[in-house]
Amino acid sequence: MLRLEGIGKRFGGLTALQGIGFTVAKGSITGIIGPNGAGKTTLFNIATGIYPPSEGKVLFEETDISQFPPERRAQLGVVRTFQNIELFGKMTVLENVMVGLHTQSSSGLFACSLRMPWQMKEERRIREKAKEWLEFAGITDLADVEAGTLPFGKGRLLEIARAMALEPKLLLMDEPAAGLNSRETAELAELIKRIRDHGVTVALVEHDMDLVMDICDALVVLNLGTMLAEGTPREIQENQAVITAYLGEE
């Protein structure tokens, strides 16, 4: 589904990533883990088009999308969530999800300002569909709340509902459990599994090892900007290099 080939990224003289290459298999939940400063978020930003790689390629369904801007990737079906939650704070929860349906609607400036009949019909469809996604994430009761006032955990759920509204093929989640308590994390794990069962491939960066070991089918370990290991959760848990990177030498 998503293949990274020889990805490198330099910020000025600093090499943040070097020689990263792995594949996210269709239908899987792939975890990207590593100690702080390993380059996980940088890798994510490259995969989602926030900035281009210095070298290497990002391939999505065999198309080279390395230079595509985020909106074009979104149209292809690559969508992400953010570590610190990027909601549209002054809009309601429902409106946030309605923006997520932007790529599945087409009325332009003129149709919207002239309120054409087909635009009205599309608007109703967007509203209904958005409500379904709120239900999927279990936040229907918050539909009319201003998104900026949501508690962190609910904001996370909204961000996921909004991302799912695009009906992505690949959902990339940057530390989805960050800032959540243990009950919310357990609910999140269930939600991510439901997203996978919905036919969406998931890749996530995460620090919470219990969560990662619980839900991921495959893991990629980064350390100091390079690939350290790749394998199933069990293999990774027994990998000596990984243990050393996390816990230090004995």
Place this chain on the structure above:
Amino acid sequence: MKSDKLKFLVFCLVVFALPLPLSTGYLTNVLIFVGINSMLALGLNLLLGYAGQISLGQAAFFGLGAYGSGVLTTQYAFDPWLSMVLVALVVAGFAFAIGFPVLRLKGHYLAMATLGVGVIAHIAFNETVDLTGGPSGLSGIPNLSIGSFSFDSDLKNYYLVWSFALAVILLSLNLVNSRYGRALRAIHDSEVAARVMGVNARLMKVQVFTLSALISAIAGSLYCHVMTFISPTSFGFNISVELLTMVVIGGLGSVYGSILGALLLTLLPELLRTFQDYDIVVYGLLLVCMTIYLPGGMVRGIPALLRRLVPARSGNA
């Protein structure tokens, strides 16, 4: 949705009935400018209040509209309606072209770049004396007319201008309550998240910039035909600041707020004639006070203020 329609209808009725009890032409005349300023403020509000992109060059588009129509009808004997359409399209095309480089900038830099556009246009109006008459202005611009019916009185012009203003208000209301308007507000709140949602932020910003220029140009054409005389002072930097003040005072991201802002800021100089030369200082003070005490603008701030006061009073009783 139903209440929105009702609100607009009531507003139309008020606009229609307002000049009827006014016997003096003076107030009607002022209300014509409220209409023109409403269009200008609304154009800016779509850009600033919804998409979150500042422009300090709105007076340039207003002036290009006015001078375009003025020059074409006086020097080249064009039909006023035809020239209005032509000028609006050319100004929109110009805005679209400069929109791509200019709107790559953000915040202060965007303010500076649009300010530059405004200043250049103002200099052009002053210096191209052969075409525009320079600082002494351009006179003898014909009134608009339909067949033999000429818009030659204040009352007729009032209805003419407000027909355009109401159309702009209706189209704006439709736009902001749609998929397109939501995407604009999304860009305002978080551009990166909007792009990740598949919103082509760069293109939409340029489109709305173009739309605001188009509205300003039409307002400019109307202005020149209503006034029959124009001079560069009507299209200077202080006009851009005045428009910004209208939008902020009325309420960023509120269509009716822009109308309220236009009304207040058009009446204010009439009431404060003694301040004439210091008007820009008064606007500056107003802007500062508004952003500190009523950051949501009047349309949101005053109801909120009332809500705070009313329970307090019942609490005392």
